[in-house]
Amino acid sequence: MTISTAAPRRTFAIISHPDAGKTTLTEKLLLLGGSIRSAGTVKGKKSGKFATSDWMEIEKQRGISVTSSVMQLVYNDVQVNILDTPGHQDFSEDTYRTLTAVDTAVMVIDSVKGIEAQTLKLFKVCRMRGIPILTFINKLDREGKEPLDLLSEIEETLEMETFPMNWPIGTGKRLKGIYDLQNETIETFTDSHSNRQIIPLKDADNLQDHERENLEEEIMLLDEAGNDFSQEKIQNGTMTPVFFGSALANFGVQSFLDAFVNLASKPKPRKASGQMINPEQDQFSGFIFKIQANMNPNHRDRIAFLRVCSGEFERGMEIILSRSGKKMKLSQSHSFFASDRETVNTARPGDIVGIYDSGNFQVGDTLIGGGERIQYEEMPQFPPEKFAKVTAKNAMKHKQYHKGIEQLVQEGTIQLYKTPYFEDYILGAVGELQFQVFDYRMKNEYNVDIELNHMTHELARWVTKGDVSDIVSDSRKMLVEDQQKRPVILFENEFAMRWFQDKNPGFELSSGWEIL
Numbered sequence: 001m002t003i004s005t006a007a008p009r010r011t012f013a014i015i016s017h018p019d020a021g022k023t024t025l026t027e028k029l030l031l032l033g034g035s036i037r038s039a040g041t042v043k044g045k046k047s048g049k050f051a052t053s054d055w056m057e058i059e060k061q062r063g064i065s066v067t068s069s070v071m072q073l074v075y076n077d078v079q080v081n082i083l084d085t086p087g088h089q090d091f092s093e094d095t096y097r098t099l100t101a102v103d104t105a106v107m108v109i110d111s112v113k114g115i116e117a118q119t120l121k122l123f124k125v126c127r128m129r130g131i132p133i134l135t136f137i138n139k140l141d142r143e144g145k146e147p148l149d150l151l152s153e154i155e156e157t158l159e160m161e162t163f164p165m166n167w168p169i170g171t172g173k174r175l176k177g178i179y180d181l182q183n184e185t186i187e188t189f190t191d192s193h194s195n196r197q198i199i200p201l202k203d204a205d206n207l208q209d210h211e212r213e214n215l216e217e218e219i220m221l222l223d224e225a226g227n228d229f230s231q232e233k234i235q236n237g238t239m240t241p242v243f244f245g246s247a248l249a250n251f252g253v254q255s256f257l258d259a260f261v262n263l264a265s266k267p268k269p270r271k272a273s274g275q276m277i278n279p280e281q282d283q284f285s286g287f288i289f290k291i292q293a294n295m296n297p298n299h300r301d302r303i304a305f306l307r308v309c310s311g312e313f314e315r316g317m318e319i320i321l322s323r324s325g326k327k328m329k330l331s332q333s334h335s336f337f338a339s340d341r342e343t344v345n346t347a348r349p350g351d352i353v354g355i356y357d358s359g360n361f362q363v364g365d366t367l368i369g370g371g372e373r374i375q376y377e378e379m380p381q382f383p384p385e386k387f388a389k390v391t392a393k394n395a396m397k398h399k400q401y402h403k404g405i406e407q408l409v410q411e412g413t414i415q416l417y418k419t420p421y422f423e424d425y426i427l428g429a430v431g432e433l434q435f436q437v438f439d440y441r442m443k444n445e446y447n448v449d450i451e452l453n454h455m456t457h458e459l460a461r462w463v464t465k466g467d468v469s470d471i472v473s474d475s476r477k478m479l480v481e482d483q484q485k486r487p488v489i490l491f492e493n494e495f496a497m498r499w500f501q502d503k504n505p506g507f508e509l510s511s512g513w514e515i516l
């Protein structure tokens with residue numbers, strides 16, 4: 001694959017409920033871009049549902065599988081970067097953070113299931129970030145929900161307008177094709193799915209009269225009751241263009257990709273230290289949104305994933321870590337790569353590169369080529385909803401224990417809080433899976449058995465105003481501090497929080513990031 005370094009970039013992540021077809025769609029997209037050697041490159045094929053432990057085994061096997069973390073394809077002279085998001089239904093902060101590094105999200109929905117509750121939160125996060133969301137409604141070859149119902153479901157649950165780009169003619173066994181609403185053509189569906197056939201509606205002789213009438217009726221309905229197409233609304237994420245297809249049958253995928261390269265957002269200016277940094281500016285800048293430890297316990301190397309935001313990143317260049325001002329030369333020992341572990345020599349805004357890291361970087365760090373020490377906006381901190389006290393089972397291992405906690409917290413695996421005076425460690429997570437991953441990695445990478453005592457608290461509120469020295473922790477609330485030593489109160493539930501607020505009107509509380 002040859003990539004023109006000057007090719008425009010489109011960087012996106014697919015968000016979906018497990019089994020909706022993310023992997024299958026990714027494979028088909030990569031094949032269209034001619035950029036994978038075999039479809040299996042995407043990830044170890046799954047066979048049915050995995051238990052959590054299997055999931056971790058897979059992560060372990062994948063190890064530092066950068067290939068599956070960042071993928072690239074070139075299509076119509078556009079370089080498309082795809083970021084993988086963990087395919088597990090449990091929320092993970094990792095997924096959320098990955099969304100800060102993309103310019104567009106593709107939402108894959110299983111036409112049989114519609115929007116599934118566990119993934120709704122993820123979709124809403126995209127919605128809140130105001131990034132364009134393109135929707136691919138998958139598995140059209142199966143009897144699914146009514147297309148109109150699927151559109152209303154998206155409109156109602158995500159509070160965004162929909163704009164169908166194409167429309168299915170039948171579903172499941174009666175699937176005849178998809179109708180392109182702009183070009184008034186039909187892409188016909190045949191069982192052999194060999195040749196892509198696109199014909200004007202009037203010439204479609206595979207349609208029976210009632211199918212044609214049905215289609216015409218639905219088109220009329222969409223014309224009258226549907227939303228007007230708005231490029232602007234798509235760009236600010238208040239309207240989602242909707243595509244129908246079947247990833248497995250490679251049906252509608254190319255039409256989707258054709259439209260994707262036009263509709264997806266290009267790398268936009270991003271906010272850093274109160275200013276907007278233009279991708280076109282000469283000075284290199286970018287931020288680290290993810291750190292992945294090498295799962296091979298013999299090597300402690302980590303990979304820091306950098307999103308390039310402006311200028312050009314060159315191999316061997318000297319960069320400055322904004323947080324500390326430390327200068328670093330990313331030479332041999334820091335060689336970096338994008339897809340397929342190929343070492344890349346230059347990277348441009350929108351690109352993601354992996355940098356070997358021996359412990360210098362933290363999630364959220366800004367790297368610059370020079371000039372003013374700007375800092376990209378903080379990674380959104382997600383209000384954890386689950387808490388557990390953590391201790392080492394064997395006190396003799398306190399050194400490894402502290403080292404493990406420090407590194408895993410730096411990587412953003414989990415959030416850490418401490419109680420005042422006694423300095424008990426409390427872990428905070430958005431989803432249960434984070435605790436399990438933490439436990440597993442402490443054991444496997446740091447050789448420490450830990451004990452986790454789950455707490456009943458489920459709300460964290462940062463105290464932005466008020467004197468916390470008088471707060472007495474009890475069963476309903478607990479005062480802790482976060483990594484930056486900011487006071488946080490953990491409440492057992494909403495009721496306990498409201499009770500506290502009623503009794504302490506002088507206090508102001510904030511949830512790290514208001515999501516829902």
Ligand code: GDP
Pocket residue numbers: 016017018019020021022023024025046087138139140141142245246247248249
């Ligand atoms: P992921 O968990 O979202 O990555 O989903 P996968 O891509 O692994 O797909 C989950 C299952 O759905 C697999 O068995 C796929 O073969 C199947 N699948 C994916 N796309 C389609 C489709 O368009 N039609 C049908 N019938 N099955 C599909």
